[in-house]
Amino acid sequence: MSRKVTIHDISTESGTSPSTVSRVLTGSAVVSEDKRKAVEEAIRKLNYRPSHIARSLKTRTTQSIGLLLNDITNPFYSAVARGAEDEANRHNFSLILCNTNEEAARELQYLHLLEDKQVDGIILGPTGKNISPVQDLAYRHPIVQIDRYLDSVEASIVKVDNEGGAYAATRLLIEKGHQRIAVLRWGKQITTMKERYEGYERALVEAGLPVDPALVVDVPALDIAQTMDMVRSVMTRPDRPTAVFALNNQIGSAAIGVIHQLRLQIPEDVALIVFDDLDYFTLIRPSISAVSQPAFEIGVQAVRLLMRQAQARGAPHSAEQIILPTELVIRESV
Amino acid sequence: MSRKVTIHDISTESGTSPSTVSRVLTGSAVVSEDKRKAVEEAIRKLNYRPSHIARSLKTRTTQSIGLLLNDITNPFYSAVARGAEDEANRHNFSLILCNTNEEAARELQYLHLLEDKQVDGIILGPTGKNISPVQDLAYRHPIVQIDRYLDSVEASIVKVDNEGGAYAATRLLIEKGHQRIAVLRWGKQITTMKERYEGYERALVEAGLPVDPALVVDVPALDIAQTMDMVRSVMTRPDRPTAVFALNNQIGSAAIGVIHQLRLQIPEDVALIVFDDLDYFTLIRPSISAVSQPAFEIGVQAVRLLMRQAQARGAPHSAEQIILPTELVIRESV
DNA sequence: ACATTCTATGAAATCGGTTTCATGCTATCC
DNA sequence: GGATAGCATGAAACCGATTTCATAGAATGT
Numbered sequence: 151m152s153r154k155v156t157i158h159d160i161s162t163e164s165g166t167s168p169s170t171v172s173r174v175l176t177g178s179a180v181v182s183e184d185k186r187k188a189v190e191e192a193i194r195k196l197n198y199r200p201s202h203i204a205r206s207l208k209t210r211t212t213q214s215i216g217l218l219l220n221d222i223t224n225p226f227y228s229a230v231a232r233g234a235e236d237e238a239n240r241h242n243f244s245l246i247l248c249n250t251n252e253e254a255a256r257e258l259q260y261l262h263l264l265e266d267k268q269v270d271g272i273i274l275g276p277t278g279k280n281i282s283p284v285q286d287l288a289y290r291h292p293i294v295q296i297d298r299y300l301d302s303v304e305a306s307i308v309k310v311d312n313e314g315g316a317y318a319a320t321r322l323l324i325e326k327g328h329q330r331i332a333v334l335r336w337g338k339q340i341t342t343m344k345e346r347y348e349g350y351e352r353a354l355v356e357a358g359l360p361v362d363p364a365l366v367v368d369v370p371a372l373d374i375a376q377t378m379d380m381v382r383s384v385m386t387r388p389d390r391p392t393a394v395f396a397l398n399n400q401i402g403s404a405a406i407g408v409i410h411q412l413r414l415q416i417p418e419d420v421a422l423i424v425f426d427d428l429d430y431f432t433l434i435r436p437s438i439s440a441v442s443q444p445a446f447e448i449g450v451q452a453v454r455l456l457m458r459q460a461q462a463r464g465a466p467h468s469a470e471q472i473i474l475p476t477e478l479v480i481r482e483s484v
Numbered sequence: 485m486s487r488k489v490t491i492h493d494i495s496t497e498s499g500t501s502p503s504t505v506s507r508v509l510t511g512s513a514v515v516s517e518d519k520r521k522a523v524e525e526a527i528r529k530l531n532y533r534p535s536h537i538a539r540s541l542k543t544r545t546t547q548s549i550g551l552l553l554n555d556i557t558n559p560f561y562s563a564v565a566r567g568a569e570d571e572a573n574r575h576n577f578s579l580i581l582c583n584t585n586e587e588a589a590r591e592l593q594y595l596h597l598l599e600d601k602q603v604d605g606i607i608l609g610p611t612g613k614n615i616s617p618v619q620d621l622a623y624r625h626p627i628v629q630i631d632r633y634l635d636s637v638e639a640s641i642v643k644v645d646n647e648g649g650a651y652a653a654t655r656l657l658i659e660k661g662h663q664r665i666a667v668l669r670w671g672k673q674i675t676t677m678k679e680r681y682e683g684y685e686r687a688l689v690e691a692g693l694p695v696d697p698a699l700v701v702d703v704p705a706l707d708i709a710q711t712m713d714m715v716r717s718v719m720t721r722p723d724r725p726t727a728v729f730a731l732n733n734q735i736g737s738a739a740i741g742v743i744h745q746l747r748l749q750i751p752e753d754v755a756l757i758v759f760d761d762l763d764y765f766t767l768i769r770p771s772i773s774a775v776s777q778p779a780f781e782i783g784v785q786a787v788r789l790l791m792r793q794a795q796a797r798g799a800p801h802s803a804e805q806i807i808l809p810t811e812l813v814i815r816e817s818v
Numbered sequence: 819a820c821a822t823t824c825t826a827t828g829a830a831a832t833c834g835g836t837t838t839c840a841t842g843c844t845a846t847c848c
Numbered sequence: 849g850g851a852t853a854g855c856a857t858g859a860a861a862c863c864g865a866t867t868t869c870a871t872a873g874a875a876t877g878t
Contacts, residue, residue: 156863157866158864166827166828167827167829168829168865169828169866175865176866178867179827181827185827199599201541201863202601202865203537203541203546203863203864204541204863205866206537207863208864208866208867209865221566222566223566229557235556235581244580244581244601245581246579247551247579248578249565249569263578268535268537374763410767410768429708430740430762430764430768432741433737433744434744434764488834490833491836492834500858502836503837504856507836510836514855515856516855516856534834534835535834536835537835538834538835538836538863541834541862541863542862543835
């Protein structure tokens with residue numbers, strides 16, 4: 151087993167100094183044509199590949215960014231990841247995948263780990279429970295929050311127009327004649343949920359409809375069985391709502407499951423609209439209307455924003471905020 | 485902005501040498517009780533966190549593994565990723581996420597990148613198009629293939645019992661009285677598809693049924709629209725099959741879409757079973773039967789296998805093979 | 819033609835740890 | 849009690865790159 155080829159080997163093979171080899175590697179300074187050729191020849195001959203680690207140690211940059219998500223198996227987040235991966239790759243950066251599972255301790259552990267690994271930036275889909283550590287980190291490193299964000303933390307954000315999307319969805323239901331519209335949410339203190347709920351409420355108020363607390367259902371956890379139970383109890387009440395607005399894809403799926411179980415007809419018995427679109431919504435009958443989010447684009451924009459911030463390091467980095475539009479996709483369920 | 489705290493700072497603060505600090509850090513040698521206390525105190529006081537990069541440079545180990553997948557948005561792969569992440573975290577390893585998008589060039593680029601980054605191991609869901617580079621890599625580094633594998637390459641594998649799962653599914657359809665069972669596949673040279681097809685064929689042959697080439701549908705690409713077109717053409721033939729077996733979740737979803745479009749009743753007009761289970765299969769009506777794969781567990785096992793191989797480095801590492809069982813989940817669609 | 823600036827290059831320091839090696843001290847043995 | 853082994857420790861080398869700094873030689877200006 152031959153030892154790994156180092157810059158020193160290239161140096162001797164090409165009859166130059168390591169400094170010169172480094173210069174042709176990074177292009178950081180002018181090197182004469184013949185030396186350059188010699189170095190390039192040696193690199194090819196010995197099949198040399200520079201060590202990222204050694205480089206990182208000196209340059210204090212790792213060409214990597216941390217991607218901290220609550221649940222990579224949630225189609226929304228995996229699309230974000232895909233977008234981020236795509237854009238990162240375009241910049242020759244790689245992603246370190248961290249799954250928090252909505253656990254504060256795990257998020258915190260990862261935040262430290264990523265700092266120890268000296269990632270050049272962090273894309274954070276926050277659990278919402280580590281406010282001050284995130285603030286501290288944001289002070290020292292480029293960090294962009296996606297989807298949700300921590301209200302008091304001064305860090306960049308890439309999100310969608312939750313309020314507007316929810317408003318449009320609710321309005322659609324009202325226009326279709328619905329007066330009793332249930333809203334299903336989870337974690338009402340989370341910014342996404344807050345904003346979506348506000349959009350719902352604004353549409354109701356604007357239309358002069360009452361905001362009935364009985365129609366606002368908070369599911370206790372993102373557990374499909376529990377969520378279905380909650381939804382079932384709403385849907386089996388004597389004064390059942392005529393329309394349901396689920397504020398995320400998981401609750402939406404639970405609602406679909408319950409409605410099917412109860413043998414209710416969509417949209418005759420109950421109309422349905424879900425915040426966040428899933429592939430299968432178009433495949434089933436009736437197809438499900440949704441507020442579609444540009445998840446892939448969120449990932450792309452987050453990486454771009456990070457690149458800009460990393461570039462401008464040293465300069466007082468202002469916390470940017472990117473708000474992407476949602477799209478109301480009207481299908482058979484309304 | 486205070487400079488980063490280094491091992492040298494701890495050394496002076498605690499009145500010891502860097503060597504001793506390193507020894508308490510790694511626990512690689514005995515240190516007297518009082519020195520240890522002093523070092524630990526200094527670490528706490530200065531809030532010291534060792535640099536992973538510097539450590540990696542010397543130890544030639546990065547505590548990270550590369551995760552190379554074709555499509556992280558495919559629920560199967562994202563579940564694998566989740567499992568891998570979980571297990572890696574348990575071992576204090578982190579994952580570098582690489583999405584190949586089924587592109588050979590991208591896969592190759594990533595294989596090089598991961599080697600340059602000196603990951604301790606690679607989990608590879610291969611495109612199938614980079615046989616000799618993978619073989620070369622496997623010779624130098626721990627690598628485990630998941631799901632698919634490269635036939636000629638000597639590297640460990642974690643996969644499911646594709647043949648057995650497909651056999652069981654086909655058998656079920658036959659037992660339900662179906663004689664004309666279409667099979668939908670993509671990329672027939674890919675090991676998973678080959679094995680699943682073999683299971684299908686074995687079940688037919690065992691039951692004395694003919695293997696009708698007209699019922700074997702190869703979709704040209706994993707594109708939902710194209711796939712739906714192919715499926716539609718089969719389902720609109722005069723001698724339409726009475727049952728359909730889709731060999732992966734994407735083709736399965738396309739099939740569901742087409743069947744709904746054509747207003748065919750499941751399972752009366754056509755029975756359906758899909759290799760690989762998706763969440764929504766239980767939510768819709770009728771619910772869809774599936775061959776369920778332990779995707780999370782594949783990720784977990786892959787990481788464990790990698791850990792073992794990395795441990796045994798130096799010893800001639802034998803290529804292990806782990807075959808996990810599938811589960812036939814019978815729902816309303818048959 | 820001589821002083822001065824430029825340019826390409828190599829030597830050496832550096833990044834922040836780990837590990838080998840040498841050493842002084844204490845414990846053990848006959 | 850003197851020789852030997854064991855043990856904790858620090859000095860220095862090392863991992864593999866980049867970057868600063870010094871310098872020799874070429875190019876430029878007057």
